[in-house]
Amino acid sequence: MAKIDFPKDFVWGTATASYQIEGAYQEDGRGLSIWDTFSHTSGKVFNDDNGDVACDSYHRYEEDIALLKKLGVKAYRFSIAWPRIFPQGTGEVNEKGLDYYRRVVDALIAAGIEPCVTLYHWDLPQALQDKGGWDNRDTIDAFVNYAEVVFKAFDGKIKQWITFNETWCVSFLSNYIGAHAPGNTDLQLAINVAHHCMVAHGEAVKKFRALGIQGEIGTTHNLYWFEPYTTKPEDAEAARRNRAYNNEWFMEPTFKGTYPQFMVDWFKTKGASVPILPGDMEAISQKIDFIGVNFYSGGFGRYKKDEGLFDCEEVQIGFDKTYMDWNVYADGLYKVLSWAHEEYGDTPIYITENGACYEDVLTEDNRVHDELRKEYFKKHFIQCHRLIESGVPLKGYFAWSLLDNFEWAEGYRKRFGIVYTNYETLERHPKDSYYFIQDVIKNDGLEA
Numbered sequence: 001m002a003k004i005d006f007p008k009d010f011v012w013g014t015a016t017a018s019y020q021i022e023g024a025y026q027e028d029g030r031g032l033s034i035w036d037t038f039s040h041t042s043g044k045v046f047n048d049d050n051g052d053v054a055c056d057s058y059h060r061y062e063e064d065i066a067l068l069k070k071l072g073v074k075a076y077r078f079s080i081a082w083p084r085i086f087p088q089g090t091g092e093v094n095e096k097g098l099d100y101y102r103r104v105v106d107a108l109i110a111a112g113i114e115p116c117v118t119l120y121h122w123d124l125p126q127a128l129q130d131k132g133g134w135d136n137r138d139t140i141d142a143f144v145n146y147a148e149v150v151f152k153a154f155d156g157k158i159k160q161w162i163t164f165n166e167t168w169c170v171s172f173l174s175n176y177i178g179a180h181a182p183g184n185t186d187l188q189l190a191i192n193v194a195h196h197c198m199v200a201h202g203e204a205v206k207k208f209r210a211l212g213i214q215g216e217i218g219t220t221h222n223l224y225w226f227e228p229y230t231t232k233p234e235d236a237e238a239a240r241r242n243r244a245y246n247n248e249w250f251m252e253p254t255f256k257g258t259y260p261q262f263m264v265d266w267f268k269t270k271g272a273s274v275p276i277l278p279g280d281m282e283a284i285s286q287k288i289d290f291i292g293v294n295f296y297s298g299g300f301g302r303y304k305k306d307e308g309l310f311d312c313e314e315v316q317i318g319f320d321k322t323y324m325d326w327n328v329y330a331d332g333l334y335k336v337l338s339w340a341h342e343e344y345g346d347t348p349i350y351i352t353e354n355g356a357c358y359e360d361v362l363t364e365d366n367r368v369h370d371e372l373r374k375e376y377f378k379k380h381f382i383q384c385h386r387l388i389e390s391g392v393p394l395k396g397y398f399a400w401s402l403l404d405n406f407e408w409a410e411g412y413r414k415r416f417g418i419v420y421t422n423y424e425t426l427e428r429h430p431k432d433s434y435y436f437i438q439d440v441i442k443n444d445g446l447e448a
C-alpha cells in the first residue's frame with residue numbers, strides 16, 4: 001500500500017438535485033413540475049413514491065450544510081428548481097423561490113463552501129410541458145429567460161454553473177425509453193428533445209457571456225464506457241453505437257458542432273433525423289469553461305441483430321454489481337475520460353457525479369457500515385488519481401450523493417447517499433463512506 005496524493009487545489013464535493021431532496025412541493029409559490037405529475041401518476045414510480053417531502057431539505061438545508069462543512073468539501077453541487085423561480089415556466093418571477101436559494105447560497109458561502117449550481121436537473125415546469133415541453137422550441141427561450149434571472153440574482157455568489165444535467169436522461173431515458181418524466185416512447189421525439197436541450201444549453205452560455213456573469217459555465221453529460229466483447233468488426237461497430245448513444249451523440253455537438261455521422265445514418269435507418277435549424281450547431285458548440293461528467297458504470301457488448309436500438313446485446317463478464325444492477329467498472333472511468341480528453345481536448349473536466357447504490361442497514365446506534373460503497377469510492381478515486389497523473393485535466397470530483405434521496409423511478413428504495421436519510425424522522429446519519437471521504441479530503445489522498 002502506498003499513499004496517493006491529489007493536488008491541493010483538487011475540488012472535492014458532493015452533489016444533489018432539487019426534486020430529489022427539497023420536498024415542500026407546494027410551498028412559497030412553487031409551481032408543479034413534470035416530476036410532480038409523473039410521480040403522482042400511479043405505477044410510474046416504485047411504491048408510488050414521490051418528491052412531495054423527500055429529504056425536506058427546503059426546511060433542513062442548514063443541517064445539510066453542517067454535514068458538508070464537517071465533511072470538509074470545498075464545493076457543493078445542487079440544482080435550482082425552475083418551477084420555484086417561474087411557477088408557470090415564464091412570466092412573473094416568484095421572489096419567494098429565489099429567496100430560498102439566496103438562503104442556501106449565503107449559508108454555503110458562510111460555511112466556506114463554493115455553490116456549484118445546475119440550472120436544469122429534470123424538473124421542467126408542467127405548464128411548459130403542457131405546451132410541448134422540450135419538443136417545442138419555445139422552451140429554449142423560456143430556459144434562457146429563466147437562466148438570465150438566476151444568473152443576475154446570484155452573479156458573484158455562484159461561480160460554477162452547469163446548464164443541464166445528463167441530457168441523455170432528459171431525452172432518451174424520458175422520451176424514448178419512457179422510464180422518466182414525462183414518460184414518452186418515441187425516438188424522433190427523444191432526438192428533438194436532445195437537440196433542443198443542447199441548443200438551450202448553448203443559448204444560455206451565450207447569455208452568460210453577454211451579461212458578463214462572473215465565474216465559469218459548462219454542462220454535464222453522463223458518459224458510459226462500453227467495449228466490444230470480441231475483436232469481430234460487427235461487435236466493435238455494435239459496441240461503438242451503444243457507447244455513442246450516451247457519449248458522442250452529446251459530446252460531438254458540444255465540442256465539434258456536429259453530430260456523429262455514423263449515428264445520424266443509423267437513426268435514419270430507424271426513420272428519425274435531427275431537426276437542425278440554422279445557427280443551432282454554432283449555439284450548441286459555444287466554448288465552455290469545463291465539462292461535467294457523471295460516471296457510474298460501463299460494460300461489454302456484441303452484435304445481435306434486432307437487439308435493442310443498436311443491434312447490440314450486453315455480455316455479462318462477471319463484474320460485481322451495485323443494487324441498481326450496474327457493473328462496478330472503475331477502469332471504465334479511466335477509459336472514458338482518457339477518450340474524452342483525447343477526442344475533445346484540454347477543456348477542464350469535473351466528475352460531477354459518481355457513486356453507488358447498495359442496500360444500507362441502519363444499526364441500533366445509527367451507523368451504516370457501507371463497506372461496498374467505500375470500496376466503490378476507493379476504486380474510483382484511484383482511477384481519478386491515475387487520470388491526473390496521465391495528464392487529463394481532471395479538476396474535481398462530486399460524490400453522488402450527499403443524502404439518500406428520491407431516486408426517480410426507483411423511489412426511496414435505492415440509496416446512493418454517503419449520509420443515511422431516515423424517511424420517517426428525516427434524521428440524517430453519516431455512513432462509514434462519509435467518514436472515508438472525510439479522511440481522503442483531510443489527507444488530500446488515500447492509501448491505495
Ligand SMILES: OC[C@H]1NNC[C@@H](O)[C@@H]1O
Binds near residue numbers: 017166400407408416
Ligand atoms: O442514478 C443516480 C443519479 N444519476 N445521475 C442523476 C441523478 O439525479 C441520479 O440520482
